[in-house]
Amino acid sequence: MINNNNNMPKCWRKVTKPHLFCPGCGHGITLKQLGFAIDDLGIQHKTTFGIDIGCSLLAWNFFDIDTLQTHHGRTTPAMVGYKMAAPNRVVIGYMGDGGGYAIGLQSLLHAAFRNNPITTILVNNENYAMTGGQMAPTTEEMGVTTTSPNGKEVMFGSGLRGAELVRNIAPNKAYITRVSLSNPEGVRAAFKKALNNQIENNSFSFVEVLSICPTNWKTNAKDTLQRLKDMESYYKVGELTVEEKNE
Ligand SMILES: Cc1ncc(C[n+]2csc(CCOP(=O)(O)OP(=O)(O)O)c2C)c(N)n1
Ligand code: SF4
Structure with a gap:
């Protein structure tokens, strides 16, 4: 990754080695929008970024930002604890759907229930990607x-x-939303809103990102985008109001 381009977030690390994501992976698009959101808010030097085990861990050297590697499914509680110890930091927990909705679900729900003032981001690619594309709770029927x-x-x-x-x-007062990589600008806007909910309202926020995993989906570019569109008809995109039910 060579950050010598104006289209790159300023908070991306200036390194010369390539990143490790597969070609066409959704993590890179997501992280780019997160970088832009951090730039827009001018919070690079007071942000701490926590990453799960899963393909999300490949983001460990993406940003010129303090970064913490946690165990699989433990990003949320690790970052909750970090925020308690360092309340002036802007704290982000970044995970996959396996990390957030399977092994780490109870921690995610308790953090939301307690309104812990951190920003959580979950990248949903409907499978356990890093370990070889196994079925996840998010895999559709x-x-x-x-x-x-x-x-x-x-x-x-x-x-x-x-x-x-x-x-x-x-x-x-918690901010909960689902966005899709088919609309990167919308992803950036959601990240800014989620971070602001932590900074201004001292409240929890959660952004689920509908993402793509062409390697495990075994899809070409056209079919990858089609599957993302299909996901959007099952997983409704948009901000969730308190009336939304899980049905
Ligand atoms: C406690 C524990 N259980 C299982 C694993 C094996 N493991 C590593 S990554 C992973 C799944 C990752 O899937 P997901 O969280 O959806 O992220 P993705 O790779 O799809 O981005 C699993 C099960 C582990 N590292 N630690
Ligand atoms: S396996 Fe899927 S999620 Fe992981 S880096 Fe490759 S495309 Fe991305």
Whole structure:
């Protein structure tokens, strides 16, 4: 990654080695929008970025920002603790859908319930990408993965609508939204709103990003974008109000 381009966030690290994401991965697009949001708010030097185990960990050297590597599913509690110890820092927890909606779900829900003033970002690519594309709670019914080669059976449920679950347990002042990489500007705007909810309102925020994983989806560019569009018809994009239910 060579940051010598005006189209790059200023807070991206100026290094000369390539990043490790697969070509076409959604993490890079998400992190670029996060970088722009941090630039826009001028918070680079007071931000701490926490990353999960999963493909999100490949972001460990993306930013010129203090970065913390946590265990799988433990980003939320690690960053909650960090914020308690350093309340003046702007704290971000970045995770995949496996980390947030499976092993780390209870921590995410409790942080939302307590309105802990951190900003959580969950990148939903409907599979456990780093470990080889296994079925996740977010995999939709009949979704083909390495552990559901004939399609996810109904007994495993359909895709978990986690943002609705978080909304249901969080107080009104928490900001909860779902965005899609089909609209990068919208992702940037949501990140800014989520960070501002921490900075100005001392409140919790959660952004689920509908993302793409062409490697494990085994899709070409056209089919990748089509699948993202299909995801948007199952996972409703937009800010969640307190009336939204997980049904
Ligand atoms: C406690 C623990 N359990 C399991 C693993 C193995 N593991 C590493 S990454 C991962 C899944 C990652 O999937 P996700 O969180 O959706 O992120 P993605 O790679 O899709 O971005 C798992 C199960 C681990 N590292 N630690
Ligand atoms: S496996 Fe998927 S999520 Fe992981 S880096 Fe590759 S494209 Fe991105």
